[in-house]
Amino acid sequence: FYQDGLTGSAWGDWANYTDSPLRAVDFSTELGVTPPLGFWDPLGLAAAGAGKTQNPEVVVAQFKRRRAVEIQHGRVAMFACIGYIVPEYFRWPGLLSKAENLAFADIPNGLKAYSYIPLIGWTQILAFVGVIEVYNLAGVSDD
Secondary structure (H helix, E strand, O other): OEEOOOOOOEEOOHHHOOOOHHHHOOOOOOOOOEOOOEOOOOOOHHHOOHHHOOOHHHHHHHHHHHHHHHHHHHHHHHHHHHHHHHHHOOOOOOEEEOOOOEEHHHOOOHHHHHHOOOHHHHHHHHHHHHHHHHHHHHOOOOO
C-alpha cells in the first residue's frame, strides 16, 4: 500500500491495510490539508512514533507536537533569513565586544562572520536558543 505523490490518491485497497496506527485517527480535517494532496505524508513521519502504540490519543498528541515544532523551526528559519539579509543594508552602531575592541561594522557579511564572533558571543547565542527551545515547547497546548 502506498500513495501517489502527485495526486495524493491511494493505490491499493485501504480496507486490506489494517496494521496502520493512522486508521484510528483521521488527519484529513487538520489545518494544512489541501486538495489535491489531502493528508500528504509520503515518508510516513506521522506514523513514525505511532508504530509503537495503537493508542489514538498518543498518535494525535505526537502529531500536534510535531506540527508545533515544525512551525517553530519555520519561524527560526525566517529569522535566520532576515538576519542574513539585514546586515547588507544596516549595521548596529557601537561595539560588539569591548574587550576585543570589535565593532559591529567590522563584522563581514555572510558566512565569514562566524570566525569574527567571540566565544562568549557564541555561548550567549546557544544559551538563548536553548532557553527558547525548552520554554517554548513546554507551552505547547492540547488544541
